[in-house]
Amino acid sequence: TQLLEQSPQFLSIQEGENLTVYCxxxxxxxxxxxxxxxPGEGPVLLVTVVTGxxxxxxxxxxxxxxxxxxxxxxxxxAAQPGDTGLYLCAGANTNAGKSTFGDGTTLxxxx
Amino acid sequence: ETGVTQTPRHLVxxxxxxxxxxxxxxxxxxxxxxxxxxxxxxxxLMFVYSLEERVENNSVPSRFSPECPNSSHxxxxxxxxxxxxxxxxxxxxxxxPMGSSYGYTFGSGTRLTVV
Numbered sequence: 001t002q003l004l005e006q007s008p009q010f011l012s013i014q015e016g017e018n019l020t021v022y023c024x025x026x027x028x029x030x031x032x033x034x035x036x037x038x039p040g041e042g043p044v045l046l047v048t049v050v051t052g053x054x055x056x057x058x059x060x061x062x063x064x065x066x067x068x069x070x071x072x073x074x075x076x077x078a079a080q081p082g083d084t085g086l087y088l089c090a091g092a093n094t095n096a097g098k099s100t101f102g103d104g105t106t107l108x109x110x111x
Numbered sequence: 112e113t114g115v116t117q118t119p120r121h122l123v124x125x126x127x128x129x130x131x132x133x134x135x136x137x138x139x140x141x142x143x144x145x146x147x148x149x150x151x152x153x154x155x156l157m158f159v160y161s162l163e164e165r166v167e168n169n170s171v172p173s174r175f176s177p178e179c180p181n182s183s184h185x186x187x188x189x190x191x192x193x194x195x196x197x198x199x200x201x202x203x204x205x206x207x208p209m210g211s212s213y214g215y216t217f218g219s220g221t222r223l224t225v226v
Contacts, residue, residue, distance in 0.1 A: 042219050045215065
């Protein structure tokens, strides 16, 4: 069974601060996605990374895929209350024929 | 209407009731999924349908019965549920069965409470 561990599990910060959340595994993934889920809604896809070492930017969010394609990080610059939510990573493995979700990081940004 | 639509948004049912959850996608995706999301647990994959055929059943109890009549619609039929089945049930679709290329598009979910 492939496992994705996300850390920290909970994070509460003030508006304007920077933060990084992590998604780690001992398995290699062909691609990895990050999602944000707000209360009462389904997860929304933020980004897909495919190449080891790849960095993608989405406004104040920076996503990085590890060189070995086993881990990923999400960095948020100058967090805003609208960034509050559950951040989920999901790894896809062609050999396994399925995607695996991490258990998520709950982020709260206080005004 | 675009995206993935789930109905109802909220459902309260007794343990002896029979109900169905509905999911509809107009994205032209080939795969559809049911996930269960409980508090303090990762998303649990329940069922996968690819081109209307069930390709995965993750040891889900028989009190949950999926149905995929066509590529745009997915149902989850519920009967004799237990209180521990209370959770957010999410439907998702993707272009490929693993969601590896473009990820998943999720619906807003059905919040199910079993009393």
